[in-house]
Amino acid sequence: MGLRLKVYCCVAGCPGTYWLCQALVTLLSLCECFWAAPGPRGRPLDPRAEFDSIVNLARNLLSDTKSLFNHFKNRYPAEGEHKLETLPVLSMNAVELANIQVSGGLARLSSDLQCYQRHFEWLRKAAPLLRPMEHDLGTVHVRLERLLKRLEHLMAKLSLPRPNDPLPTLPAHGTHWSVVQAGHAIVHSFHLYLDWAARVLVLIRNKL
Structure with a gap:
């Protein structure tokens, strides 16, 4: 004027x-x-790019877990198969895997990773009984938490509900041998699960 x-x-x-x-x-x-006049609006973020980042995190965590699994076996040799009923169960067949949906698939991953997080917290509290593995367990646990946070952040961006499944109640730490057996079960199960989870994340990404 x-x-x-x-x-x-x-x-x-x-x-x-x-x-x-x-x-x-x-x-x-x-x-x-x-x-x-207002400036041009920025382009919305592509969720597939964030998916790629999460897939890379899962694959890196898989590599760390494989290393932990091998170290654990070498440090604490134990024959036979070790199981825990509180661990997630991989029951999805090939047809179900191919038909997995974004909402249900991410909710399943989030719920399972929270369960594994609880188990690794339990293992880390048994540090006096597993002192030689303390560093490796801590590394995997921290990176698991990072993966879970990134996954939950992505779900919030996609306006997907977070699962409210109850977390398992784990027993008090018993003898050294019982903790070693539980450690074998947790680490081996998580190793197999991450291999499955990385493939599931790629399938879900391709559905966006």
């Missing part, structure tokens, strides 16, 4: 330049509209 007043003052003093000043006023008006 101040610029317009100055132009009109010039017009009053120089009548011969009326049309030139009118053109200048029009040009200034257009400039003001241009300056007031």
Whole structure:
């Protein structure tokens, strides 16, 4: 508005330049509209890019867990198969895997990872009984938490509900041998699960 007043003052003093000043006023008006116009909106983030990041986290965690599993077997050799009823069960067949949906698949992953997080917390609390494995267990546990947070952040972006499945109640730490057996079961199960989870994440990403 101040610029317009100055132009009109010039017009009053120089009548011969009326049309030139009118053109200048029009040009200034257009400039003001241009300056007031909002800038271009940023493009929305592609959830597939975030999926790629989560897949990489899962694969890196799989590598760390494989290393932990091998170290655990070498440090605490134990024959036979060790199981815990509180661990997630991989019961999805090939047809179910191919037909997995975004909402249900991510909810399943989130719920299972929370369950594994609880088991690794339990193992880390048994550190005095598994002191040689304390560092490796801590590394896997921290990266598991990071993967879970990224997954939950993605679910929030996609407006998907978070699962409210109850977490398992684990027993008090018993003897050294009972903790070793539980450790074998947890680490081996998590190793197999992450291999499955990485493939599931890729399938879900391709459905977006």
